[in-house]
Amino acid sequence: MAQSSMKNGDRVGGRVIGDYLVGKQIGSGSFSVVWHARHRVHGTEVAIKEISISRLNKKLQESLMSEIFILKQIVHPNIIRLHDIIEVPGKIHLVLEYCSGGDLFMHIQRHGRVPEGTAKQFMQQLASGLKVLRENNIIHRDLKPQNLLLSTNDNNSILKIADFGFAR
Incomplete structure (x- = not known):
């Protein structure tokens, strides 16, 4: 960089x-x-x-x-x-x-219950991100909906792990 x-x-x-x-x-x-x-x-x-x-x-x-x-x-x-x-x-x-979809916490507040298909997608994306962190011997230590950002505000949104302030 x-x-x-x-x-x-x-x-x-x-x-x-x-x-x-x-x-x-x-x-x-x-x-x-x-x-x-x-x-x-x-x-x-x-x-x-x-x-x-x-x-x-x-x-x-x-x-x-x-x-x-x-x-x-x-x-x-x-x-x-x-x-x-x-x-x-x-x-x-x-x-x-920039993630225009905001964070997962805001998404849940806006839309209420997350449909099972969307939740499955988000969990797969979270697992994929965590796998890469694990492969690099990094632990996030502050995973919560507020630190999971969404690329867009639609059904094709990609989940992104953010805020590595507590990571090691």
């Missing part, structure tokens, strides 16, 4: 991070905010996870470095893809694959 740094004239907190035009906030955690964004040239949709380094203690910084290492190492259709890393003073931005 290529590492980028901010170009002169780019605004953080405005609407631009690296080569990406930042849109609305799509999520947040204890130490991060996730933004929807588009590449300025290609128009590719991405999610940018913005992490304030200053808010992380040494252990959390190590977890972040571990997450980055894992995401750089694994390329699989059922694991969220890391496209780029953009570092600026005090912050690190992980440019990730």
